[in-house]
Amino acid sequence: xxxxKSAAAPFRATLQELHRKYATVADGRVATYIPExxxxxxxxxxxxxxxxxxxRFDVGDAERLFSIQSVSKPFVFGLALEDHGRERVLAKVxxxxxxxxFNAIVLDEATNRPFNPMVNAGAIATTxxxxxxxxxxxxxxxxxxxxxYVGRExxxxxxxxxSERATGHRNRAIAHLMLNFGMIEDRVDETLELYFQQCxxxxxxxxxxxxxxxxxxxxxxxxxxxxxxxxxYVKDVLSIMLSCGIYDFAGEWAFRIGIxxxxxxxxxxxxxxxxxxxxxxxxxxxDERGNSVRGVxxxxxxxxxxxxxxxxxxxxxxxxxxxxxxxxxxx
Ligand code: DON
Numbered sequence: 001x002x003x004x005k006s007a008a009a010p011f012r013a014t015l016q017e018l019h020r021k022y023a024t025v026a027d028g029r030v031a032t033y034i035p036e037x038x039x040x041x042x043x044x045x046x047x048x049x050x051x052x053x054x055x056r057f058d059v060g061d062a063e064r065l066f067s068i069q070s071v072s073k074p075f076v077f078g079l080a081l082e083d084h085g086r087e088r089v090l091a092k093v094x095x096x097x098x099x100x101x102f103n104a105i106v107l108d109e110a111t112n113r114p115f116n117p118m119v120n121a122g123a124i125a126t127t128x129x130x131x132x133x134x135x136x137x138x139x140x141x142x143x144x145x146x147x148x149y150v151g152r153e154x155x156x157x158x159x160x161x162x163s164e165r166a167t168g169h170r171n172r173a174i175a176h177l178m179l180n181f182g183m184i185e186d187r188v189d190e191t192l193e194l195y196f197q198q199c200x201x202x203x204x205x206x207x208x209x210x211x212x213x214x215x216x217x218x219x220x221x222x223x224x225x226x227x228x229x230x231x232x233y234v235k236d237v238l239s240i241m242l243s244c245g246i247y248d249f250a251g252e253w254a255f256r257i258g259i260x261x262x263x264x265x266x267x268x269x270x271x272x273x274x275x276x277x278x279x280x281x282x283x284x285x286x287d288e289r290g291n292s293v294r295g296v297x298x299x300x301x302x303x304x305x306x307x308x309x310x311x312x313x314x315x316x317x318x319x320x321x322x323x324x325x326x327x328x329x330x331x
Pocket of ligand 1: 068069070071102103118119120164171199263264265266290
C-alpha cells in the first residue's frame, strides 16, 4: 500500500503542476444562457484522473459539484443502445459530426435524423429512447445508469433543472421538429423534462474521471466492480465521443488531442484513454464553442506529454503508466 502511494507521487506532482500552470489562465466566460449556470465560480478548477484499474488522483476543486450538462450525452446514448440495439438507435440518430453549434436546429435532410447523439437534437432523440413504464420509471433508470458509472447515487439539482426548463425554448423547438418528422414519440414534454433532468445531474470532476475510467475499462466501474454498460457498446460510445464530443471543435480535438471526450457547458470535460484511464476536468469559463478553456488545455497537455493520441503508433498508456507506477516493468 505505501509502495503504491509513493510510486504514484510523480503523477500527482504532474497534475499539481498542470493545475498551477493553468489556474492563471483567465480566458473564457461562464455560460449565462441558462441563468443558474451564470452563478458558477469562474475560479473553480479541479483535475482528476482514475486509472482503468482504479487508482485515483485529484487536484484542486475535485469535489466541487456542478451540473453534468452535455457530458451526460454519451452515457445516455449508451443506455439507448442497451435498450434498443444499434440498428434501432441508428434509425433515430446519426453518427456524423455537424460542424455546427451544439444547439443548432438542424436535421439531416435525407433521413430527418439528428446528426449525432452529442448535440442537443440527437441527445433529445436518445433520451426519448430511454425505456420505462412512465416518466418516473424512465427517470429512475436514467439516474441508476449514471449511478453505475459514478459509483454512488446521483441527484439532480432542482435549481438548474427549473432554470433549464424555464429557458429551454430552443430545445422545445428542436423536439417538436423531430416529432414532426416522426423521429421521437408523441410525449415531447416528458422527454424534454427527462433531458433537462439529465443535464442537471450533479457530479464533481472525480465522478467524471470514474465515468471515463469505466469506459476505459470496457464498461466496468474500476472502483465498484459494477458493470455500467454492456461491453459491446463501449466502442460505439467512445467512437462518437471522438468524432463528435467536443461540439464544433470535435475535428480539431480529434486531430490535436486524439482521445474520446465530451464537454458540457457546466465546465466539465470527461476524456477516456481506452484501456488506461479516465480524465475529469472542471473549470466553468468556456470558449466561444462552449468548451471549458482550462479543460481543453489540460487535456491537450496531458495528451502531448504522454503521447495519448489513440492513433499514434504504440499509443497512449505506456508513458502515463510509467509515471503513475515507476518500476512497473519489473522494478
Ligand atoms: O440543452 C442545453 O442547453 C443544455 N442544458 C445542454 C448543455 C450542454 O452542455 C451543451 N451541449 N451539447
